[in-house]
Structure formats: C-alpha cells, structure tokens
Amino acid sequence: MRTGPNLLGLIVLMGVVTYLPRWFPLVFLSGRQLPLWLREWLDFVPVAILSALLLPVLLGAGDLRHLNLLRPELIVAVPTFVFAIKTRSLGGTVLLGMAFFWLAGRLLR
C-alpha cells in the first residue's frame, strides 16, 4: 500500500492534471471573441456531454460489457425524465428519482 510522500505526490499530480484542463480554456477563451462556428459548436457540447455521461450508466455498459434494457436504473429514468421536462425542477427531480428508485428496488426484488 502506498502512503506518505508517495501518496501526497500522487494527489498533487492528480490535482495538476485535473486543474489544467479546467483552467486553460477558461483563461484562454474568456478574453476573446470566438468565431460563430465555434460558438455554435460549443452550444451543442453541454447536451452531448450530459447524454454521453448518462446513457452508459443507465444501460450499465461500463460494468457488464453487455446491454440490459430491464435495469431499474433505466426503467426509473423514464418517469424521472418526464417529470424533469414537465417541472424543470432540479431538486424535485432528484427527490422524485430517488423515491422511484427506492420503490423499484422494493417491487423488483
């Protein structure tokens, strides 16, 4: 097990490689006028990132290496997503999603 200075060194290096990608575009781009195509491209990035983060989790793609359409994560996502679109409430969606997931765990067990 690594501890002591080795672990501290690892933490510092991890801090550097996570901070720089967060810092560089912000400092570099915030001071200048971006071309229209780049602004339009960046406009699509949020929806693309969120969807790319979510779908593998919902389908369990990372763990199982095969897709399963009957996972509670995915089934619960449907009403939760509908609620989110209707209400646009972040806190409400989080609470409702938790309640649905808890319920699904009881019913599907």
Added chain:
Amino acid sequence: MGGGARDNVTTIWEGTKAAWPICLGYFPAGLAFGVIAQKAGLSPMEIGLMSLVVFAGSSQFIAVSMLASGAGILPIVLTTFTVNLRNMLMSSVLAFQLRGVKKRWISLFAYGITDESFAVNLNAFRSRDWDWRRALMVNHVSNLSWVGSTILGGYGSKFVPQGSFGIDYALVAMLLCLLALQLRNGLDLLVGAISGVLAVLISLVLPGGACVIIASVIAATLGLVFRKKGRSSREAGS
C-alpha cells in the same frame, strides 16, 4: 456599504439554493468514495486532501481502485488526465459567460468546474439573471459537500446507509434533469441521442472516461453540420 453586504447575502443565498440538489447527489457518492478509499488504505485526512486537491469524483474512484490493485503513479495520473479531459469542453463553454472577469477569479472558478456545477451554472446563465459570483458560490458549496462527505465515508461504512431511500440514484436523477434542461429543440435532442448512443458503443470497446469526450466531440460536430444543412436548405427553399 449596507447595499454591498445585502448583495453578498443574496449571492450566497441564491448560489446555495441552486447548489443544494448537487449536494444531495454528491453526498452518497462522497460517502461511497470515502469507504472505498479507506479500504484501499487512505486515512480520512488523506481522503479529504485528495477530494480537496483533485475534486473529480469519477477520477478519484478510479485512482483509488488502481491504488488498491497496486498500480504505479504514472498510470493513475494518466488515467485521471484522460477521464477529466472533458472538463476542457465545459470550461470552453463557460468561458463565454465569464468574459471580463478578473484572471484570479477565473482561476478560482476553474477549480470548481464539474459535470454538475457546469450544467447547473450554464442553465442559470441561460435562463435567468445569473453572475459569476453566484456561479462561484455553486462551485464551492458543491465542493464543500464533496470534501465533507468523502471524509465522513473515510471514517467507516457505519455512516453509509446502503441503498436506503434510493439515495444511490440521486446523481443519476440530477444528470437526467440537467439533460432535460438542455433540450431546447429537436436538434438538441438529436445531438443528445447521437452522443449517448456513441458513448455506449465506445464504452464497450474503450474502458475509462475517453468515451464521453469522443462521443461529445463527434455529436457536437454533427450538430453543427445538421444546422448548416438546415440553414442552406431553408435558403434554397425560399
């Protein structure tokens, strides 16, 4: 300067109000990370330090499991870098909203950019009266809940209510809502669908966090192409 003080209170209050769903999502994830890190041999102090310095959930999970399996520093740092490279995209998007803000504040702001704070702040910037101070508040309140919950988890699994009240789903539900908030039209929906499917397909062959950034870049580029096509066909029709 009574007005200034009241301004500060409003900023703190509104930032915290916007951040609480993030905290709710981070809390169980942070506890879980703390427990895993403790099992890998890290003390609560070291866990808190890592959360404070790195502040990247998925990278921290991966790093600790690599540590436990005896991986060296270099592979862990490289994996962390790849998994968090997507922050470059988010930071580029937010740059537009932070024009004219002083460099030192921007440098502090950069520290707090995560998937969740990014999406919450961007949505607030787009839909209501939002400024970088409130956004900074969102970042740091979220950060506090992450650091605190990981340390708590580091004191042992006795604090972790395993699977109770569906708390494991909080982060997923939050991402679902953040995605819903980003969908403004059919083209957004199309780009999201393409990106999600691509991410799933890529994750089947390429483990780690690379799938998110590759899928996002391809889908956003396709979105740009579709928008151009839509425009030129509309011009041809009229």
